[in-house]
Amino acid sequence: MRLVAWQPDDLLRRLDDVVDVYGEAMGYRQELLQTRRGYIGAHVRRPGFRAVATLTTDGRLAGFGYGYTSGPGQWWHDQVRSALDDPSRAYWLTDTFEVVELHVRPAAQGHGVGARQLRALLAMAEGSTVLLSTPEADEQRSRAWRLYRRFGFVDVLRDFIFPGDERAFAILGRTLPVTERAAEDAPGIVGM
Ligand SMILES: CC(C)(COP(=O)(O)OP(=O)(O)OC[C@H]1O[C@@H](n2cnc3c(N)ncnc32)[C@H](O)[C@@H]1OP(=O)(O)O)[C@@H](O)C(=O)NCCC(=O)NCCS
Numbered sequence: 001m002r003l004v005a006w007q008p009d010d011l012l013r014r015l016d017d018v019v020d021v022y023g024e025a026m027g028y029r030q031e032l033l034q035t036r037r038g039y040i041g042a043h044v045r046r047p048g049f050r051a052v053a054t055l056t057t058d059g060r061l062a063g064f065g066y067g068y069t070s071g072p073g074q075w076w077h078d079q080v081r082s083a084l085d086d087p088s089r090a091y092w093l094t095d096t097f098e099v100v101e102l103h104v105r106p107a108a109q110g111h112g113v114g115a116r117q118l119r120a121l122l123a124m125a126e127g128s129t130v131l132l133s134t135p136e137a138d139e140q141r142s143r144a145w146r147l148y149r150r151f152g153f154v155d156v157l158r159d160f161i162f163p164g165d166e167r168a169f170a171i172l173g174r175t176l177p178v179t180e181r182a183a184e185d186a187p188g189i190v191g192m
Contacts, residue, residue, distance in 0.1 A: 006051035008044035025103035063104035097125035099132040
């Protein structure tokens with residue numbers, strides 16, 4: 001498996017595979033995936049966009065992750081902003097990179113692919129903080145939660161409900177750059 005940095009057009013060229021990996025990883029139904037496909041296509045043009053992908057030796061997409069600079073006027077940013085008090089806004093939302101998606105095909109999970117993707121993405125990210133949202137879950141039993149905690153993400157908001165989604169989410173954050181040992185044991189990105 002090989003980790004690569006993607007430019008916006010690289011992601012757009014593999015958009016079918018990206019949506020496929022996303023659907024497999026999250027277990028989402030087709031209808032919802034088509035809506036997400038539209039969003040993802042638009043996200044690549046946002047300021048500070050960074051993306052990574054993991055390819056198998058025969059070029060199949062095993063996983064991907066991307067994010068961009070979080071700013072007013074973005075739906076996610078505005079939702080989180082409205083739930084934070086002023087000091088928290090100033091700290092978390094002034095100069096922040098949002099990890100928007102991070103997924104690994106179920107068959108490839110559990111081998112450090114997600115950790116390598118996250119480490120590479122955060123190494124390329126601009127900002128003094130990074131935020132992400134993840135569904136509330138048992139922290140010990142959820143691979144995503146274990147990954148984020150290992151990277152030093154702390155609670156920013158818990159049990160947050162985004163409009164239009166009945167599931168509760170946690171908003172997690174940490175400062176950049178990432179230097180902790182936990183994030184350092186994964187090999188670097190190809191071509192960088
Ligand atoms: C969350 C997700 C991205 C993590 O990716 P992953 O490749 O499965 O996760 P990791 O890189 O942490 O690897 C998993 C395990 O391998 C271990 N590991 C790490 N590096 C390793 C290596 N080099 N070799 C072998 N194992 C390794 C880790 O300790 C980890 O163990 P743990 O999960 O028992 O704590 C992935 O599981 C996924 O797509 N899940 C579904 C979608 C999702 O929840 N996405 C995030 C939504 S916000």
